[in-house]
Amino acid sequence: MVSLSDVRMEYETGPQRVTALAGVTEELPAGTFTAIMGPSGSGKSTLLHCAAGLERPTAGEVEIDGVPLGGLDETGLTVLRRERVGFVFQTFNLISSLTAEQNVALPARLAGRRIGPGELSAALAQVGLSDRARHRPVELSGGQQQRVAIARALVTRPAVLFADEPTGALDGVTSRQVLALMRSLVDEQGQTIVMVTHDPVAAAVADQVLLLTDGRVVDRLEAAPAESIAARMATVEATC
Numbered sequence: 001m002v003s004l005s006d007v008r009m010e011y012e013t014g015p016q017r018v019t020a021l022a023g024v025t026e027e028l029p030a031g032t033f034t035a036i037m038g039p040s041g042s043g044k045s046t047l048l049h050c051a052a053g054l055e056r057p058t059a060g061e062v063e064i065d066g067v068p069l070g071g072l073d074e075t076g077l078t079v080l081r082r083e084r085v086g087f088v089f090q091t092f093n094l095i096s097s098l099t100a101e102q103n104v105a106l107p108a109r110l111a112g113r114r115i116g117p118g119e120l121s122a123a124l125a126q127v128g129l130s131d132r133a134r135h136r137p138v139e140l141s142g143g144q145q146q147r148v149a150i151a152r153a154l155v156t157r158p159a160v161l162f163a164d165e166p167t168g169a170l171d172g173v174t175s176r177q178v179l180a181l182m183r184s185l186v187d188e189q190g191q192t193i194v195m196v197t198h199d200p201v202a203a204a205v206a207d208q209v210l211l212l213t214d215g216r217v218v219d220r221l222e223a224a225p226a227e228s229i230a231a232r233m234a235t236v237e238a239t240c
């Protein structure tokens with residue numbers, strides 16, 4: 001579970017002060033899929049980064065799996081991110097000279113943790129890529145590369161998977177396959193997922209959609225179809 005209490009984030013750039021988050025209070029229950037949407041600059045990435053312990057908010061508290069992040073020093077935060085959190089980004093960030101399975105094992109190995117062959121093959125099987133373990137990124141499609149990135153994020157069995165525009169670089173068909181995979185991780189394994197997206201079709205796969213404007217959650221849609229999400233987004237964007 002991810003819990004946010006009155007999370008605020010202000011950036012100071014020279015004389016200017018930007019309020020990226022203006023007090024967000026949300027509970028994202030374990031085993032659920034949350035999408036974060038909103039116009040450009042509304043604070044989506046900042047919210048994801050604060051919720052994942054990548055950035056410390058200016059005020060407020062974030063808890064992941066019952067652990068208050070504010071009480072952790074930098075080392076504690078690094079350990080929590082390594083052990084409890086997985087990340088997937090728009091760009092797959094795979095190492096081109098390594099095979100799929102070497103890419104999956106790399107972050108854990110760099111952190112000094114050995115990933116056994118059983119864990120590796122289970123992670124690749126989970127994303128439907130058992131037969132591509134020895135392929136390098138250039139030998140994989142975009143969707144397959146993103147699935148390798150998802151396997152890499154899941155190999156440490158994180159409490160929460162955070163995804164920032166995970167389908168942003170994929171075509172429609174491939175994007176739907178990656179979204180179906182993410183949905184099945186929630187339904188079949190109880191994975192908790194928090195995803196930033198601009199795409200109403202992607203957001204429709206989530207259990208709930210949080211709509212941000214000016215650093216605040218202004219609306220919440222539950223199990224909404226893509227058309228309703230797109231219509232609500234259009235209204236929000238028209239008022240910005």
Ligand SMILES: Nc1ncnc2c1ncn2[C@@H]1O[C@H](COP(=O)(O)OP(=O)(O)OP(=O)(O)O)[C@@H](O)[C@H]1O
Binds near residue numbers: 013046
């Ligand atoms: N490191 C930073 N320094 C200064 N201002 C920042 C920084 N990061 C974000 N901001 C500002 O905070 C606000 C929210 O940014 P954020 O990236 O969270 O928005 P977003 O909704 O993810 O936008 P987009 O959809 O365009 O990616 C913006 O006004 C942005 O300019």
